[in-house]
Amino acid sequence: MKIILRIGPVDFPLKNTARKNFRFIFSILFSVFIHNSFLPAQDTLNEASSEEKKALFTEEEVNFIKQHPILNVSFSPSRPPFEYQSEINGYPQIQGINAALLKCAAEKTGLKLQFVPIESTDEGLSLLENSSIDILSGYTDSIEEKKKFIFTGSVYSINYFLVSREQEIESNRPTVAVSGIADAGVDKIRRELPVEEYGFEFYGDVKEVFRALEKKKCDYALVNRFDCDSYFGAPNFYKKQLESQYTHRYALRDDAALLASILDKAFSLITPGEKGRIIYENLTSQKYYNLEHENTTVFLRKTFLYIFFLLVIAGIITVILITLVIRRKIHVIEYDELTGMPTPTKFKHDVRKVLKHAEPNEYMLISLDINDFKFVNDSFGYSQGNLILIELSNHFMQNKYKDEIVCRYNADNFIFFAKRTEFIFIEDHVFNLTDVSKKLVPYLPEKYDLTFSASVYYIDDPLQDITLMVDKANMARKFARQNFATHRVIEYTKEMNDNMEWNKEITLNMNNAFANNQFKVYYQPKYSFETEKIIGAEALIRWKDPEKGLLPPDKFVPLFERNGFIQKIDMYVFDSVCRFLADWKKAGVDGSCPHPLTISFNLSRNHLYNPDLIKELCSIKDKYDIGPNHIEVELTESIMFDNQKRLINVMNQIKNAGYSISVDDFGSGYSSLNLLKDIPADVLKLDKEFLSNVPEDSKETTIISSVIEMSKKLNMKTVAEGVETQNQAKLLRDMGCDIAQGYYYAKPITEEEYRSLLERDFIQTNEGEKKIG
Incomplete structure (x- = not known):
């Protein structure tokens, strides 16, 4: 050496x-x-002689494994490192050397293990005797002399140690505290520690042995090596290794010789490396597991x-x-590098500690977000944006409630956790937090006013996931922005959550629905006031869900607008319109077109940024050999607030390709009359809200008349949507409106129904022709 x-x-x-x-x-x-x-081999592990050794199971043993796929095994929940129960991520886990070795052996046989906790070895023996368990793990050395039981071969052996408080014991006959050793084991130890020289005192478990040593009730503690390493701090005690060893075996009923044979063969397949790793991992895991x-x-x-x-x-x-x-x-x-505010990790940890003892609706979360902060970064630079975030963070920390917990949740989103109070006080608090115009004077132009969106979620379930709570607060804030809410602070409601769940369901199902042809194109006929005949229709999308029935567009189109799926829907509708027009073009008795039609379809704002839009439209049109003059592209008035330069450029491309363009829902939003002189629109569609009080409301009547007159001077046709009464139809015709669309004439109908309506009016006799007014 x-x-x-x-x-x-x-x-x-x-x-x-x-x-x-x-x-x-x-x-x-x-x-x-x-x-x-x-x-190193200071302790005998009774390892197999070769890692390549294989257990050869007999046919009888194979049948036993098949007939007993699950074995019940006892374990002690509090005897580390041999066997114990701990929690990992909140779930109880069975750990320890004995359990790990048995699991490893079971994996090599295909057996499954189910662990049964016991309080003592005697309880385990009772369960084994009445067949409640198949294998007794535990401290089997203490039952070696018991009858009615058999044992597996030795799985591992470890030395015993004498542990003392002092290096030298002056007593003539020192006492030794012992636990859990059978008579045969004691006899073996007494040969090394003669009874004439040592006195033995027996205790229930290892903890009692060490407690006796600490309280000076004995001179030595006799323990095995693993207990020695696991239970006490080495610098406080002195240890002496004995030649005597503890040999671990698993106890079985005396009629389980076949199982014993199977386990012995399985243990022989455990390599020295596997066994060493199992023991080492369990020693270190038990020692350091509870560190945070x-x-x-x-x-x-x-x-x-x-x-x-x-x-x-x-x-x-x-x-x-x-x-x-x-x-x-x-x-x-725990602290944000830029602002010094707590991070989401620390925020969640601190909030969880408070909520452990909270009552429902005792606390609240406030979500505060800077509106259009990306514009600030793009316009003034990220370094300037960072200075603004630092100043805001300092302001928030200075103006928060005394016990309020605050964090910068992400880029420009801040979350506040506090005791719930009256809504009026919440609004005051948010006002104080967002009153920052004077503080930001050094960082922003004089006339630039930084604005915020705020929402509050009252924590009705303190035990739910904190991330979910923040999501609900942010959901209310985003809902407010999407719906142009005017309140300073928006309260979260269950309906918002229902809307979120609905959107999730729609998102998950939309591709499958498209593949299964669940989206249907409906047509709402349009009538000419001048000729009193159908001149076309508007193509509308519907979702025919097999479980929910026919879904109107307001149930899914807004979501499709946000996630981009609307582009696929728009092209699907356009393809359907071209196919219908191609069929109608040859529907006459002589194979000619019975009556010219113009069908409009809606084009989402998402297409404005598609450089191949015109190419895709013309490709579909050419596939069906349809002239573009039979197709009208509808753009909603709200799209006018997108990039106007790009909008006008795309509209000119559409116009040059031969399509006509209509401005849908004119008057419903923030219309720009000045923009009308620049856009190449052919049709203005009056929003149906204008007709809600016509002809009773003289102001609305005056506005409609003015729009119609303006349209004529701009060489645009006018379409009145939502015509529902005879009086409305007569008034619009008298004003000079060109086209009518609404339930007074026809509701949106299927393609087949629309085709039948056209055939009745233009292919068959003129009976039943629609009169207008």
């Missing part, structure tokens, strides 16, 4: 107040050394392995430096 390192005693003068800390540091260093020194940050623990372990070979003074300095690094890392994890 070659000595490669000798560590001698070194004296360190310490103050009384420093001894406790030094003892803790050295305890960790010593434990790491002990665990890593386990892997696993990666910090790994870092400390590796660091302690290095500083073990340094002088102790250098080791102490290293530990101090590591502590500083850890604090820095924790600070980075």
